[in-house]
Amino acid sequence: xxxxxxxxxxxxxxxxxxxxxxxxxxxxxxxxxxxxxxxxxxxxxxxxxxxxxxxxxxxxxxxxxxxxxxxxxxxxxxxxxxxxxxxxxxxxxxxxxxxxxxxxxxxxxxxxxxxxxxxxxxxxxxxxxxxxxxxxxxxxxxxxxxxxxxxxxxxxxxxxxxxxxxxxxxxxxxxxxxxxxxxxxxxxxxxxxxxxxxxxxxxxxxxxxxxxxxxxxxxxxxxxxxxxxxxxxxxxxxxxxxxxxxxxxxxxxxxxxxxxxxxxxxxxxxxxxxxxxxxxxxxxxxxxxxxxxxxxxxxxxxxxxxxxxxxxxxxxxxxxxxxxxxxxxx
Amino acid sequence: xxxxxxxxxxxxxxxxxxxxxxxxxxxxxxxxxxxxxxxxxxxxxxxxxxxxxxxxxxxxxxxxxxxxxxxxxxxxxxxxxxxxxxxxxxxxxxxxxxxxxxxxxxxxxxxxxxxxxxxxxxxxxxxxxxxxxxxxxxxxxxxxxxxxxxxxxxxxxxxxxxxxxxxxxxxxxxxxxxxxxxxxxxxxxxxxxxxxxxxxxxxxxxxxxxxxxxxxxxxxxxxxxxxxxxxxxxxxxxxxxxxxxxxxxxxxxxxxxxxxxxxxxxxxxxxxxxxxxxxxxxxxxxxxxxxxxxxxxxxxxxxxxxxxxxxxxxxxxxxxxxxxxxxxxx
Numbered sequence: 001x002x003x004x005x006x007x008x009x010x011x012x013x014x015x016x017x018x019x020x021x022x023x024x025x026x027x028x029x030x031x032x033x034x035x036x037x038x039x040x041x042x043x044x045x046x047x048x049x050x051x052x053x054x055x056x057x058x059x060x061x062x063x064x065x066x067x068x069x070x071x072x073x074x075x076x077x078x079x080x081x082x083x084x085x086x087x088x089x090x091x092x093x094x095x096x097x098x099x100x101x102x103x104x105x106x107x108x109x110x111x112x113x114x115x116x117x118x119x120x121x122x123x124x125x126x127x128x129x130x131x132x133x134x135x136x137x138x139x140x141x142x143x144x145x146x147x148x149x150x151x152x153x154x155x156x157x158x159x160x161x162x163x164x165x166x167x168x169x170x171x172x173x174x175x176x177x178x179x180x181x182x183x184x185x186x187x188x189x190x191x192x193x194x195x196x197x198x199x200x201x202x203x204x205x206x207x208x209x210x211x212x213x214x215x216x217x218x219x220x221x222x223x224x225x226x227x228x229x230x231x232x233x234x235x236x237x238x239x240x241x242x243x244x245x246x247x248x249x250x251x252x253x254x255x256x257x258x259x260x261x262x263x264x265x266x267x268x269x270x271x272x273x274x275x276x277x278x279x280x281x282x283x284x285x286x287x288x289x290x291x292x293x294x295x296x297x298x299x300x301x302x303x304x305x306x307x308x309x310x311x312x313x314x315x316x317x318x319x320x321x322x323x324x325x326x327x328x329x330x
Numbered sequence: 331x332x333x334x335x336x337x338x339x340x341x342x343x344x345x346x347x348x349x350x351x352x353x354x355x356x357x358x359x360x361x362x363x364x365x366x367x368x369x370x371x372x373x374x375x376x377x378x379x380x381x382x383x384x385x386x387x388x389x390x391x392x393x394x395x396x397x398x399x400x401x402x403x404x405x406x407x408x409x410x411x412x413x414x415x416x417x418x419x420x421x422x423x424x425x426x427x428x429x430x431x432x433x434x435x436x437x438x439x440x441x442x443x444x445x446x447x448x449x450x451x452x453x454x455x456x457x458x459x460x461x462x463x464x465x466x467x468x469x470x471x472x473x474x475x476x477x478x479x480x481x482x483x484x485x486x487x488x489x490x491x492x493x494x495x496x497x498x499x500x501x502x503x504x505x506x507x508x509x510x511x512x513x514x515x516x517x518x519x520x521x522x523x524x525x526x527x528x529x530x531x532x533x534x535x536x537x538x539x540x541x542x543x544x545x546x547x548x549x550x551x552x553x554x555x556x557x558x559x560x561x562x563x564x565x566x567x568x569x570x571x572x573x574x575x576x577x578x579x580x581x582x583x584x585x586x587x588x589x590x591x592x593x594x595x596x597x598x599x600x601x602x603x604x605x606x607x608x609x610x611x612x613x614x615x616x617x618x619x620x621x622x623x624x625x626x627x628x629x630x631x632x633x634x635x636x637x638x639x640x641x642x643x644x645x646x647x648x649x650x651x652x653x654x655x656x657x658x659x660x
Contacts, residue, residue, distance in 0.1 A: 014566075034379060034479075034481060034483060035418070035483050035485055039418065039483075039485050039486050039487070039551075039567070040383060040414040040415075040417040040418050040486070040551055040552055041381040041382055041383035041414045041415055041417070041418045041420065041475075041477075041479075041483075042381065042382045042383070043379060043380065043381045043382075043418055043420070043479050043483045044379065044380055044382075045378070045379050045380075045481070046376050046377070046378070046379070046380050047376070047377050047378070048375070048376070048377070049364060049373060049374065049375050049376070050373065050374055050375075050376050050380070050476075051371040051372065051373045052371055052372045052373075052374075052424075052426055052459070052460070052474070052476065053370060053371035053372070053426070053460070053462075054426045054428050054460075054461055054462045054472070054474055055462050056428050056430065056462050056464045056472070057464075058430055058464055058465070058466045058467075060467065061464065061465050061466060061467075062464065084370040084371045085370075085371055087370040087371070088365070088369065088370050088371045088373055090371065090373070094382075096382055096383070096384045096474055098384050098386050098428075098472050098474075100386065100388055100470055129382070130382070130383070130384075131384055132383075132384050132385050132386050132472075134386045134387075134388055134391065134392065135388070135391050136388045136391060136468070136470065137388075137390065137391075137467075137468055138466070138467055138468060140430060140466065140470060142384070142386070142428050142462075142472050142474075144382070144384055144426055144428075144472075144474030145371075146380075146382065146476070147371075149364075149371075149373050151364060151375065153364060153365050153369075153371075153373045155365055155369050156369050156370070157369070221369070221370055222370055236344075237369070
């Protein structure tokens with residue numbers, strides 16, 4: 001056992017640099033990286049249009065090592081950035097990692113964290129090209145990622161009245177998994193295992209992003225804070241109101257199995273699903289939904305009342321829902 | 331007074347987005363930004379070679395609001411990233427800001443922080459193009475920045491035996507300022523004011539970077555952790571040893587005035603100077619030093635003993651120095 005404090009920053013950075021270089025021996029991104037991890041900044045060759053995003057996880061706020069492993073944290077931090085790039089219609093390329101670390105943390109935990117980063121790097125065809133490590137009283141993990149993008153990215157502000165609204169797959173599994181993990185429930189059924197996995201290893205929908213981009217969708221965002229919290233963001237950015245049919249919101253099967261009466265509420269309110277929410281003309285969205293297994297049309301984009309979201313159940317009665325997604329600062 | 335927790339994440343992000351858009355009404359970077367702050371990721375148009383870096387400041391570790399203002403924190407977090415891009419020979423373009431915020435923090439403090447970011451944006455011709463805000467038990471500020479760069483960036487690994495070593499300006503003023511501010515010393519002399527300013531508002535040497543790049547220097551890094559801590563990093567990356575003449579190390583005038591007997595030690599050990607350390611053939615470095623006021627040749631690059639740094643005083647006797655720079659995790 002060696003703590004981060006015992007190893008010291010310089011040795012830890014060298015240790016990590018060696019590992020990352022071994023995992024990606026040429027640091028080339030197909031010849032694109034000129035200077036990778038280990039210098040003041042990463043340098044790479046690009047042409048055209050770039051996307052950049054950043055996302056942070058703080059111990060005790062976004063994760064607890066009692067419920068997720070350090071490798072899970074690395075995977076999630078990387079995948080959530082991939083998801084943001086995909087939500088712009090971009091293809092993720094490379095990221096920087098910033099770590100805030102208490103000096104008492106064991107270096108083996110950092111190794112596990114990088115296992116997660118590097119697994120995700122490999123899964124999404126991306127490269128870890130550098131970062132920063134600082135001492136801190138609590139652990140935090142920030143990834144900043146760049147990708148290539150078209151000059152007409154998928155934005156939150158491109159929904160138009162008359163468009164229909166869709167999600168790329170079932171919701172709520174991550175939240176269900178979090179509840180099970182926090183309760184210390186035995187993961188003794190396939191449904192429970194599926195929920196825990198959805199929480200620990202979410203999938204960024206680069207595949208769905210490619211489909212909707214190809215079909216000409218212009219409006220998308222990823223669902224990181226929960227559908228109920230994210231819908232108003234799209235509505236405000238687009239200057240429209242939204243009507244969502246809760247009967248059409250796809251709920252993860254395992255969530256129905258484990259949390260039957262609560263499943264819809266968890267699907268609407270739960271965060272970290274990283275599915276894509278997108279809107280467009282009904283023919284385009286219908287084509288996308290037919291190509292993306294598990295996706296569904298969930299509602300309509302309407303004129304007026306910018307930012308407002310109304311919920312109806314299938315037969316049309318108006319619902320009053322009191323569901324809040326994830327608000328980071330409350 | 332409104333705390334961050336009272337305002338909530340969504341409102342705070344909208345508040346910040348409005349401010350940043352007002353400070354940069356077109357979010358265009360000369361037509362390059364396609365989607366700026368407020369979406370899943372920023373999207374901009376580039377061609378050629380990019381540099382990216384990230385740097386973090388943690389409250390209680392890298393700053394205390396008893397000694398620096400929130401505007402100073404914003405300035406420093408931005409300028410330190412500009413400095414990293416300059417140290418690669420790049421020109422900074424745009425950055426993302428990640429904030430970890432306790433819910434008790436006042437929104438006026440966040441406004442002051444963004445004052446600092448936006449002042450630095452303006453000073454360095456850069457744009458704030460997005461970011462992430464999360465709740466955290468302590469405050470931390472991470473900036474990730476990209477810039478354009480040549481295909482032959484200035485790296486730490488390009489020093490060769492026979493090269494000479496130089497710094498772009500006087501060292502130690504930031505450390506001197508930190509000592510005065512932590513002691514609560516009255517800032518009642520020009521020297522003390524200069525030291526405090528150097529600590530609160532360091533300057534990234536984009537000017538010196540442009541000179542050394544134009545003259546053909548290939549090896550550089552910025553001095554963020556202190557000369558004594560940073561020299562071995564350059565020596566290790568280049569596989570060389572270094573010999574530094576402490577009589578030639580430029581010491582900030584105000585530091586000599588205020589800390590006479592300790593001035594050299596503070597100049598060697600103090601961090602956050604953000605001067606450039608560079609190496610190259612003696613004729614090129616001499617030309618650079620003659621163009622950069624305050625810069626000095628400080629030593630030689632030698633073969634063997636990779637990573638070793640020896641200190642001599644002017645007449646040549648070997649010194650045994652016990653000076654440590656900033657190690658973030660100790």
